[in-house]
Amino acid sequence: MGAGRGAAVAAARQYAGYSLTRLAQATSYSKSYLGLVETGLNPVTHEVVAAYERALGVGVYRPDINHPRLIKIEGPEHLRHIREAVEAGEPDIFAQGPTSSSIDAAVAPVLGEAAIENFRRWAVSGETSTLRANAVSILGFLPGRRNADVVVAVLESDAVxxxxxxxxxxxxxxxxxxxxxxxxxxxxxxxxxxxxxxxxxxxxxxxxxxxxxxxxxxxxxxxxxxxxxxxx
Incomplete structure (x- = not known):
């Protein structure tokens, strides 16, 4: 069980593009301690999860949905590609299938205003329900009344x-x-x-x-x- 939870936080770190060294610098834990956590030799405590979420974004450790076509980030380069695509107005993976919580939590904090505006538009008028639902999930992680208002408006009006x-x-x-x-x-x-x-x-x-x-x-x-x- 410990090894499984350790692997989950390791995946969250990798999805967000963080090395162990960088994560140690962003938390109160040493690189060696975090390495033992991720290999299951140290426990994944609530305090450790909170530290990961403070550094990587809330939701990175949340369980993913149980869907046969769930899309996950394949590594830092994949995350960079996704960010560049949405900044340019291309929905990329968000139009291809349901995205994981790890994707939502890793992508949301690194978006520029142009990309955020694209997600607002896709949430309301995206061509497919998959794109609209994924856009709502991204906006749900973002701060600000405007993003929250879009999320609520779509959930109240778009039955699909x-x-x-x-x-x-x-x-x-x-x-x-x-x-x-x-x-x-x-x-x-x-x-x-x-x-x-x-x-x-x-x-x-x-x-x-x-x-x-x-x-x-x-x-x-x-x-x-x-x-x-x-x-x-």
Whole structure:
């Protein structure tokens, strides 16, 4: 278990293009200590995860959705290519399939204003629901009222994107299969373990760092209220 969690934080670091030396400089931990964490010899504590997220961006260690076509960053050069593409107005991987939390968290902090404006446009009028949903996920990680307003407006008005984002939230939190996640998005009362899901959603609903997750959590909790009440 320790080795698996260590590999996950190592992947988060690599996705963001950080060396161990650079990450050590950005945290209060030594390079040797972080190396032992990533190989599973030291525990991945809450404090270690928090340090990684402060350096790499909130969400880099979040579980990914359970989707057969999930796209991940292949390394620093891939991240650079993605950033250059979106700055130039080319959606690149964001139009090709669902992107991982690691991509969203690694890309969002390095975007210039031109790229952010492109994501705002794609969220509203992207040619495919995949592109619109991925753009909403990126904007959800970005600060500022304008980005939050776009996320909320799209989730409230675009039923297809809303379904994809709700399913992603369910899949990420419970690691259920994608078809099950879509079913729960359509009818939250069908969640296999509603009490467990509700507990996770409650934490997301008050997280100020991701507008998309916060909105989706509130939406799902409201619609699960009846079944949760019936269990009491």
């Amino acid at each position: 994107v809303r379904r994809l984002c709700l399913a992603s939230e369910v899949s990420r939190l419970t690691q259920c299969g994608w078809e099950t996640a879509l079913q729960v998005a359509d009818d939250p009362t069908t969640a296999p373990e509603p009490r467990r899901l509700a507990g996770k959603l409650a934490k997301e609903a008050v997280d100020p760092k991701d507008t998309e997750s916060r909105w989706c959590a509130g939406y799902l909790l409201q619609r699960m209220a009846a079944v949760l009440g019936a269990e009491d």
